[in-house]
Amino acid sequence: MSHALLWPWLVGLGLTLGLEALLRPPVAPVWRRPLATLGVHLGTWSLLFALVVLVVQRPWFALTVIAALQLVVVQSSNTKWQTLREPFLCQDFEYFLDALRHPRLYVPFFGIGLALGAIAAGALAIGGFLILEPSAVGRFGPLAFLATTLAAAGLSALPLGLGLARLPPCSLAPQTDLQRLGLFSALWAYGRLARQPVSLPQQTPFAVADGHRAAREALPHVVAVQSESFFDPRDWCPAIRPELLAHYDAMVGAAIAHGPLSVPAWGANTVRTEAAFLTGLDDQALGIHRFNPYHQLAKRSAPSLATSLRALGYRTVCVHPYPASFYARDRVMPRLGFDDFIDIRAFDAADYCGQYIGDLAVADTVGKLLADHDNSPLFIFVITMENHGPLAMDTLAKGKADEWLKPKHAPLPSECDELASYLAHLRNADRMTDRLRQALSRSPREGILCWYGDHVPIMPAAYRHFGLPEGTTSYTLWSTRQRRGATRDHETLSASHLGYRLWQAVLEAATRATDQDVKTPHHQEQA
Incomplete structure (x- = not known):
């Protein structure tokens, strides 16, 4: 034979x-x-x-x-x-x-x-x-x-x-x-x-962070938003109207810190940026597992931003308007220190905006969590979906590509409808920043909002027309009470450092609140 x-x-x-x-x-x-x-x-x-x-x-x-x-x-x-x-x-x-x-x-x-x-x-x-x-x-x-x-x-x-x-x-x-x-x-x-298990370094950023203590009443509410495909396209495409991100610009103008964010993903592979933010581990630390860190993190626990905040007394919640089983997040998030996971089951058909659950519906869910006064500080990590591709199949803004372009700009070709959809959803992300800032401002606690993009979007037709963007996204740290001078607030970060930078902002806020509590009785006695 x-x-x-x-x-x-x-x-x-x-x-x-x-x-x-x-x-x-x-x-x-x-x-x-x-x-x-x-x-x-x-x-x-x-x-x-x-x-x-x-x-x-x-x-x-x-x-x-x-x-x-x-x-x-x-x-x-x-x-x-x-x-x-x-x-x-x-x-x-x-x-x-x-x-x-x-x-x-x-x-x-x-x-x-x-x-x-x-x-x-x-x-x-x-x-x-x-x-x-x-x-x-x-x-x-x-x-x-x-x-x-x-x-x-x-x-x-x-x-x-x-x-x-x-x-x-x-x-x-x-x-x-x-x-x-x-x-x-x-x-x-x-x-x-x-096939080799991930070898986590002994001194991960959040393994070192676990020794800190703070009074629960001094801790701020923390909301971190990983905004789907968010980046500021106005530098990449100068034809876009500047008012597209008016609320985001206002947040940046009052930010603790903001700037370009170096992310380990392009167009997709959200979990690479997500894992870097939550664990503080960069590509070198993850090795081969940088391509999908959740394969390993679904099997073992790792120090993270959530575990460190939970050790301080936070209730930790992950909100993701998609099935929790996707990317094994239903197994990963508990191992990374989250107490609760709110997925697509918490939303209904009216919450859709285009192909996915809208950013404003997610913002309302976060607002309800913040309004639930149980005397515990909250850490809410949000993974949005509204601006997820394929944008070419999205009909929200079909034929309206010129609405967000400056006057007198030449009309875009019809194949750039994906850009029109992206900008329409980006406008909702901009509104989400305003809604979250308002929700945090209503709380008696200080509130900190961390906002960043996971990667640039997939828009091949638009990229052929305008050229490829750099691949970096944007991040902003904003507080209801804290401000910084313009000379110090603009800094370039990597996704693996942003989570730790947020952790530092939380400790600074707690220290400031504690110092204020100590000073207030003294000033009252002097009066």
């Missing part, structure tokens, strides 16, 4: 190597890669071929299945590069399941037509091969079939094992590693690293 496997195996080996030429940006040719990568590719292809043949019993059909799956990965990588400036990683395989659970978040970026075409082509291929290619079991008998395919699977382990043992180390710069190692070896290298 071995001759029946040989030709499909040879053709498939050449085909799988050739399909890598479709990757964009291109990868290095096979002859320019380390020799170990050829062993990994040879062993991986041989193992996959043997296992699929064992299942479908048809060698040419097995070749087609594997090549089709590789083509899906290649196309996914190219699409991801175009939208997120990052190639496909081993960690991204789970998103195929997420695409089934949450198709609106993923399928439009891949292309609905392409997805439907791939499904139709797959169905035709399955039907065709089942009819046209006879079963190898029927042709050669079950014993010969099993012996040959199992032997092929066993032999494939030799080049695979030797290749993996000699792969050069990864740089954890995905595009560099993919270009240098090729698709199969890069997936293997990142997958093997991802």
